[in-house]
Amino acid sequence: MLVSEVSIQSPEQLPKLADLRLTGEFDPQIKSSHPKHRYENSLKGEKYIVKAGPSQSVRADFIGNKIFSALGLSTVPSAIDINPESGEPVLIMDDVSEKYKPLSLAAGSSFRNQGLKLGDFLKDPAQRELFKDSILATILIGDYDRVPWNLMAAKDGSNFVHLDFGASMGVRARGGYNGYSLHIDEEEIRMALRDPYDREPNANELHGEVIEVTQNGIEIKDKERLARLSNRMQTVITDSVIDSIVAEAAFPDNATSEGKSENRMILNRALSQLEAGLAREIPGSLSHLKTERAITTYKCIRDEYNGDSAAYFSNALKTRRDELIKMFGQPDISEQTTA
Ligand SMILES: Nc1ncnc2c1ncn2[C@@H]1O[C@H](COP(=O)(O)OP(=O)(O)O)[C@@H](O)[C@H]1O
Numbered sequence: 179m180l181v182s183e184v185s186i187q188s189p190e191q192l193p194k195l196a197d198l199r200l201t202g203e204f205d206p207q208i209k210s211s212h213p214k215h216r217y218e219n220s221l222k223g224e225k226y227i228v229k230a231g232p233s234q235s236v237r238a239d240f241i242g243n244k245i246f247s248a249l250g251l252s253t254v255p256s257a258i259d260i261n262p263e264s265g266e267p268v269l270i271m272d273d274v275s276e277k278y279k280p281l282s283l284a285a286g287s288s289f290r291n292q293g294l295k296l297g298d299f300l301k302d303p304a305q306r307e308l309f310k311d312s313i314l315a316t317i318l319i320g321d322y323d324r325v326p327w328n329l330m331a332a333k334d335g336s337n338f339v340h341l342d343f344g345a346s347m348g349v350r351a352r353g354g355y356n357g358y359s360l361h362i363d364e365e366e367i368r369m370a371l372r373d374p375y376d377r378e379p380n381a382n383e384l385h386g387e388v389i390e391v392t393q394n395g396i397e398i399k400d401k402e403r404l405a406r407l408s409n410r411m412q413t414v415i416t417d418s419v420i421d422s423i424v425a426e427a428a429f430p431d432n433a434t435s436e437g438k439s440e441n442r443m444i445l446n447r448a449l450s451q452l453e454a455g456l457a458r459e460i461p462g463s464l465s466h467l468k469t470e471r472a473i474t475t476y477k478c479i480r481d482e483y484n485g486d487s488a489a490y491f492s493n494a495l496k497t498r499r500d501e502l503i504k505m506f507g508q509p510d511i512s513e514q515t516t517a
């Protein structure tokens with residue numbers, strides 16, 4: 179299986195927030211939209227980064243990370259914990275700054291103008307192939323932000339890790355809401371792979387070598403890879419894997435009356451924000467489309483899933499997985515047959 183070797187801790191060994199000591203702010207020169215702090219485990223001296231932000235972003239980041247890593251794609255080991263002060267979830271991640279270099283931009287610079295391309299820094303063909311293998315996972319979680327600054331490359335150039343799945347699972351990159359449909363259709367694939375700034379047809383040119391998003395629809399370019407990846411997805415992303423990832427994501431428990439009312443409150447607040455946003459947005463714009471799709475998603479959770487977000491996301495992951503397997507799977511292609 180194509181998995182780059184990452185010699186960092188396995189997620190089971192990650193500590194709880196209570197075991198850690200705050201050591202400082204995250205580097206201000208690294209472009210960041212969610213609050214991050216550096217922590218240390220006093221006993222062992224290990225370093226961590228704790229990423230906060232809206233609870234929906236933290237959960238999306240966690241679920242995306244787990245799905246990617248279950249599929250053998252390298253991520254930074256991450257765990258979720260509740261910050262006792264805020265009562266909100268945070269992501270605890272290994273601090274990989276010593277081995278990996280940021281591919282992010284200087285604070286204040288515009289994403290739109292920096293022209294950073296994946297192919298420019300993933301020069302090793304094997305690493306480029308590995309990146310392309312993230313395409314199906316990207317579509318499964320509905321991530322539209324698999325861009326260079328959400329990867330870190332090993333300082334010795336031998337591998338890279340994926341990070342920041344905060345623009346997936348019904349959430350936008352800066353914490354707003356997005357659609358996360360129960361079904362995959364062509365529009366879903368376009369949304370996941372399209373450049374968020376409409377600068378290029380695809381968010382990055384390497385995914386564009388597998389599926390090209392064009393004005394008229396999507397064009398499949400690497401059928402064999404998609405078949406191999408969907409076979410892998412079928413083997414690895416079982417119902418119980420999805421259930422346990424979603425259970426770990428710390429959604430309010432809809433079975434208790436407190437959890438249920440918290441879920442309702444969050445959904446009603448999200449929906450009123452979205453409806454106000456829709457009135458301000460230009461029909462036909464990408465943002466308007468995302469808002470419309472978000473309204474459909476969150477109304478469905480509130481009205482058809484009894485406000486149970488965890489049940490919705492777990493069901494949507496299963497349905498989408500099955501549909502991707504049906505769309506791209508081929509029984510005769512095994513994982514060993516390609517690159
Ligand atoms: N675990 C980590 N270890 C070291 N650096 C990190 C880690 N996580 C993020 N970074 C650096 O911080 C930048 C922003 O992190 P990211 O998770 O993308 O947050 P945001 O949601 O704010 O964009 C990344 O581009 C990367 O350079």
Ligand SMILES: [Mg+2]
Pocket residue numbers: 211327328342
């Ligand atoms: Mg980011």
